[in-house]
Amino acid sequence: MSAFVPDPAATPTRSVRLVNVPNALTVLRLLVVPVFAALLLSGDGLDDARRGWATVVFTLAIITDRYDGMIARRTNQVTEFGKLADPIADKALTGTALIALSVLALLPWWVTLTILVREVGVTLLRFWVIRHGVIAASRGGKVKTVLQAVAIGLYILPLSGVLASLRWWVMGVALLLTVVTGVDYVYRALTLRRTSARAMRAAVARRAAAGGDTTTGGARTDTAA
Numbered sequence: 001m002s003a004f005v006p007d008p009a010a011t012p013t014r015s016v017r018l019v020n021v022p023n024a025l026t027v028l029r030l031l032v033v034p035v036f037a038a039l040l041l042s043g044d045g046l047d048d049a050r051r052g053w054a055t056v057v058f059t060l061a062i063i064t065d066r067y068d069g070m071i072a073r074r075t076n077q078v079t080e081f082g083k084l085a086d087p088i089a090d091k092a093l094t095g096t097a098l099i100a101l102s103v104l105a106l107l108p109w110w111v112t113l114t115i116l117v118r119e120v121g122v123t124l125l126r127f128w129v130i131r132h133g134v135i136a137a138s139r140g141g142k143v144k145t146v147l148q149a150v151a152i153g154l155y156i157l158p159l160s161g162v163l164a165s166l167r168w169w170v171m172g173v174a175l176l177l178t179v180v181t182g183v184d185y186v187y188r189a190l191t192l193r194r195t196s197a198r199a200m201r202a203a204v205a206r207r208a209a210a211g212g213d214t215t216t217g218g219a220r221t222d223t224a225a
Contacts, residue, residue, distance in 0.1 A: 022072035132196035147174035
């Protein structure tokens with residue numbers, strides 16, 4: 001089976017009301033980002049109570065991320081706004097959390113930068129290949145997302161001792177998956193651009209313009225390559 005399968009969120013949208021539950025959850029997630037940042041950064045991160053509330057806000061926001069897309073697809077309420085705003089809300093939440101943790105010296109900057117570069121890079125790749133198709137999220141990518149959320153949540157909590165050590169191991173595994181799945185996404189994006197139906201038509205057109213072979217056999221050779 002091909003790795004490049006249609007993504008329900010990328011299919012053409014029907015006539016759907018802009019104001020609906022999935023979009024409301026996405027907007028809510030965006031709105032709580034500054035609230036979350038204020039709670040986490042207040043008192044230089046030394047206020048345990050506020051860090052506890054920051055964890056609650058972060059957890060609830062992550063839950064909305066899990067359900068807004070699912071509700072939109074199951075109820076046919078996918079909108080152009082939702083497709084654009086959902087990943088922005090995701091990146092805003094996790095990016096703010098990672099940067100805040102590094103500002104508080106709870107997480108090394110190189111970890112934050114590695115994750116942010118990967119996430120922004122993958123987002124740019126999505127735009128780069130959008131005319132050729134959509135690459136479905138891999139199982140590793142989904143696990144990565146879960147582990148990132150768990151690791152960030154553990155770092156937000158004012159933990160010490162064994163639990164403080166545990167969060168580093170969780171973040172370490174999440175970081176490894178972040179890099180590995182990022183490399184995999186680059187490979188699949190390059191493959192998609194080379195082997196998609198659009199790429200094949202462009203290759204045939206170039207050969208026709210150059211007076212080359214435009215038979216099906218030539219196209220099969222390109223595909224195999």
